Amino acid sequence: MPKRTDLSNTFCPLGRSAELLGDRAVLLILRELFFGRRRFETIVVTTGLGPQLVSARLKRLLSEGVIERHAYRDRPPRHEYRLTAKGRDLFDVLYALRGWAERWAYTPGETGGGPAMRYVHRACGADVGTATICPGCGEPLRYGELKGEPSPALRAEQAARSGG
Amino acid sequence: MPKRTDLSNTFCPLGRSAELLGDRAVLLILRELFFGRRRFETIVVTTGLGPQLVSARLKRLLSEGVIERHAYRDRPPRHEYRLTAKGRDLFDVLYALRGWAERWAYTPGETGGGPAMRYVHRACGADVGTATICPGCGEPLRYGELKGEPSPALRAEQAARSGG
DNA sequence: CTTGTTACTATGATTATCATAGTTACTATC
């Protein structure tokens, strides 16, 4: 393609977000990082993306300050990728994307009644559904305060991806 | 490219969302629709995308049931695009993207102190900042209950785009 | 000294996106 118009210098906040987050690979990589999967190979396998794409997107995320490289072994040099504060603040975005899909992207019965991914508020134990405020205690939900549990179908899919 | 892996049939809700919303053009088009700009040419001009891309993305959004075509004149046949309930429910996603950018995507002083886009809760008149619960009255914020006001810089940019 | 692990980069085919121009079907103005 010709050089596509760069929207990162627009004054519109959504335009700026779209430039980074309007990308399938970026969203998938962020999902893995939020789940605590920090290593290159793990991300390649769990997302199903090619190593070249993952490499390119990690570089972009690094340059945007959303993630940072952290050495976990010196010889041979190995590092993992962690979300920065700026990255962790994307939780609301990912949570909203997940909530919308839970409400609209499944055919009735496809998930066996419940959500594809169940979230429980650690503080009070309530199933939060797709709410942004805990239906149990009324507190706003933040990253780290939720415990995610994949449905059996999702768990099976994840296992298949890791194994094959 | 080779046929990229389709993730819409994954059981992961974020994977399903990413397939549709992990796309810069889709996000930009949705922004315009949320602002009430419903016509093809308007969307082409305000997003800065080419007509072919806009056409392709509108078709995808139609087939996903996120928008619908509505005739507003018969001779010659003219139609506009409107968000469906499924589309309007994406408000949380767009609002989260906007909030993140407001907090992280501007250099200090770039917006002249305030946000690039100011939102006011119609019900109580409070400036909501980037909150999901109104800081004035404590109510959760929903689409239609907010009044958006672009900053002077953003307003100038929008005018330049429409004019040139 | 062969196999395994981790984190990549290189290659070539294929497809998406871009800018620009053209099309269709009318309405409004001169």
Add this chain to the structure above:
DNA sequence: GATAGTAACTATGATAATCATAGTAACAAG
């Protein structure tokens, strides 16, 4: 009634991004 304008697209050719597959580099373990 001929010309210009508007709205909503489609067609064309160049360029860039993405994919699957394979290969590299640096070490550890057996």
